[in-house]
Amino acid sequence: MERPEDPVEEASAYLPFAVDPAAAAEGLRRWLGTLGFFRPSDLQAAATIGELKPLWWVGWVFDAEVLVSWAADSEVGSRRASWAPHAGQQSLHLRNVLVPASRGLSAAECRAIARGYRVDSGGPPPEARAGVLIERFDVQRSAARRAIAEGLERAALGHASTWVPGSRQRKLSVAVLPRRLSSERLAFPAYVLAYRYRDKLYRAVVNGQDMAVVTGKAPLSIAKIVLVIVGVLAAAALIVVLAR
Numbered sequence: 171m172e173r174p175e176d177p178v179e180e181a182s183a184y185l186p187f188a189v190d191p192a193a194a195a196e197g198l199r200r201w202l203g204t205l206g207f208f209r210p211s212d213l214q215a216a217a218t219i220g221e222l223k224p225l226w227w228v229g230w231v232f233d234a235e236v237l238v239s240w241a242a243d244s245e246v247g248s249r250r251a252s253w254a255p256h257a258g259q260q261s262l263h264l265r266n267v268l269v270p271a272s273r274g275l276s277a278a279e280c281r282a283i284a285r286g287y288r289v290d291s292g293g294p295p296p297e298a299r300a301g302v303l304i305e306r307f308d309v310q311r312s313a314a315r316r317a318i319a320e321g322l323e324r325a326a327l328g329h330a331s332t333w334v335p336g337s338r339q340r341k342l343s344v345a346v347l348p349r350r351l352s353s354e355r356l357a358f359p360a361y362v363l364a365y366r367y368r369d370k371l372y373r374a375v376v377n378g379q380d381m382a383v384v385t386g387k388a389p390l391s392i393a394k395i396v397l398v399i400v401g402v403l404a405a406a407a408l409i410v411v412l413a414r
Contacts, residue, residue, distance in 0.1 A: 202217055210367070218366045220365060223301065232269070240258055318351075326344045360376065
């Protein structure tokens, strides 16, 4: 007896690259100079950019109209207790919500570079080229439905946190009822880069349509962290002495 197969999703459009490899490397170097005080002072200048791999990673982008039922505790109305329960319902229109389906990038990396994409720029599949990875939707439709449902819930949670009265909240939960849902399967261009700082390799990802959108790992300056800790302890000790 034959069993019906659960079909695998395919990308319906591919966003084109608008950043070349040299610009991607420059975007990474600029990003290294924006990471703040606790990074090594010479990170931007001393980092050596090595391997660079272009790829198209895949994900769903959807618009949805949903009814969100939410519940949470806050300090409002708590009287003598610390917390009081609250609940409600709210209609919500979600637009261009991304649900990653990539195998080469983590979900966190995909979301970190998502803001730089022009989702209306999709076109036909690119020609295969040496050294360029073109991902497929290695996800069956049943798993795709679960992933989209989880994406709806995650997006609704972000909005629901603003509906809870008061300044403190806990135990926020949502139930999402879709009223209208449209989704598109897209392939997104990106560069995965490796760079070396003081004999250690780090990974970064650059948006393939906007070189200013970068995410990745970077070293911390232990000396600066120790300096701040010593300064805080010295300030605390001085306050204690002056308070006597």
